[in-house]
Every structure is written in structure tokens, then in C-alpha cells.
Amino acid sequence: MNKKMNVFELTLTSAIVGIILMLALIPQIGFVTILPGVSLTIVHIPVLVGIFILRKLRSAIIFGITFGIGSMIASFIYAASAFDFAFQYPWVSILPRLGFGIAAYYIIVLFGKLATLKQGRLLIFGIVSLVTVFALFYGFRAIATNVGMSPYTSLLGEQATIQNELTKTNLTQEQIDNYNARLDEIELEIDAAYDKAVARTPKYQQNVAALSLLLSVGFLVLYFAFINKPGSHIQIPSAVVLSTIAHTILVLAAVALFSPSAFVETFGNSQTVIAIVFAIAMSNGLIEALVAALIATPIVQAINSKKESGIDLEKV
16 A cells, blocks of 8 residues: 555656646746746646645655756746846755745645634634735835835935946046046935935825735635635635745745845836835735635645545546
């Protein structure tokens, strides 16, 4: 029996690995480009399905590493921006996807145990709701602060760029004079820019608080409706949603930590542009979470129903 299960596990693992690589390497299938450097990812869906089926940490590690290798190879094949090229480094492509596989495994195990409790459904709903609401509120608040402070931070960025240029030895005297003149102008403008930024930031934060509240309510309504469909198992879509959000956070954190210049080179030196990119990335995370829940949940539920009905999956 153990030998048969090992063969079944190996066969299923190989099939899922093949699906992950196929989605990752075929352009506009697993990574759907929306804007340069901004993609909608669905490659993580077979990773989650595989973890749900096999429920083994080693399988989660294999699927996570495969996902990372696929994204690294894809960046060599069809990368189109500095943000895409950043994934050619394994610590940006493989490391966060490995972390995603491990995190998804423990989230799935935790939610599976919570679902057996008397108040398990309420606990799971509360966890996912809290994570989503806090992510939206504090994410949008940070974006609003960046947008509000952009007159000041843009000048700081320009000042740093000019100072870096002045360290070069191949500049003409005219270029040096122009750079120094611009630095003098920045010195005169920077205090006024700071006062302007401080004055307008609270207005942006007030507007974004209302927007984050609206999006939170919308997301929670859709989430509640989805998990209360007849025959649904709350732990499945909930684990998928939370795991997908974890994936988005891990990937963005890896890029910010190991290749922060990719943000600037792809989206410009303006804090406003970077803030917009973070907004797109955050909204992508929620979209990816909903898409993953819609696709992965029926697949996992169908497999679970076969197990519960006594069908031998090795013969299917």
C-alpha cells in the first residue's frame, strides 16, 4: 500500500510540476502582463491545489521551488522591464516562492484544524477579514502618504541623483555648473515643498480611508457570499485567499529588499508613480486571491468529495 501511495504521490507531483512550469513559461498564461512590470499571476493556483491534495510539507517545498524556478526562467525568456529582470536572481524569484509554499502548507493545515472546531467557521472568517481589512487600510494609507509627500520626496530624489552624477569624473565644466545651479534651486525650493507636502497629506489620507473602507466591504461581501454557497467548505477558499495574499507580500518584499532599484528603473523616480504601482500590486493581490479561490476551490472540493465517497484516486 505504501509503495502504491509513493508511486501515486510521485506521479501526481510530477504532473503538477509540469503544469506549474507550463503556466510559468508560456507567455501571457501564468503571468498575464497588465502594465510593464505589473502582472496578474495564476501560476500559484496549481501550487495550492497540489498542497491541498498531498498535504505534505515536502510537496509544498517542491511546488514552491518549481514555481520560483519557472518565474526565474521566464524572466530570461520574456522579461520586458527592470522589475521583470529582477526575477533573474534566485533570491528574488525562488526564495519568496519557497516561502510561499511553506506558508501555504501551514495555513492550509491550520484552517483545516480550525474548521473542525465548533466556532471554526467564525474564526476562519474573522482571520481572513482582519488580514484583508488591515492590508487594505494600511496599504492605502502608505500610498496616500507617498502621494501627499511627493513634492518633497521628488526633490530629494532629484537632489540625490545630481549628487551621484557629480561624483563622475567625465563631466564637463558646463555640466558641473548646471548641476550645481540646480542644487542651489533645490535648496531654495525644498522647504516650501515640505510644507506643501505636510499640508496636503492628511487630505489624501482621509480620502483613502473612505476608499479602503469601500473596498473592504465589497471584498468581504463577495467573500461571505462565496463561502456560504451550498456545499462549500470555508477552509478551502479562505486558505487560498490568505495564501495568495502572503505570496504577494513575500514577492514584493523580496524585490524591495534585494533589488529596490527595479521599482525606480521601471516606474520612474517619482514617489507618486511608485505609489500608484504599489496600489496596482495590492489590488492585483486581491484580484489574484479571488481568481485563485474561484478556480482552486471547486477542484479541491471535487477531489475531496471523491475521497469521501471512497473512490480510489489512484485508479481515476
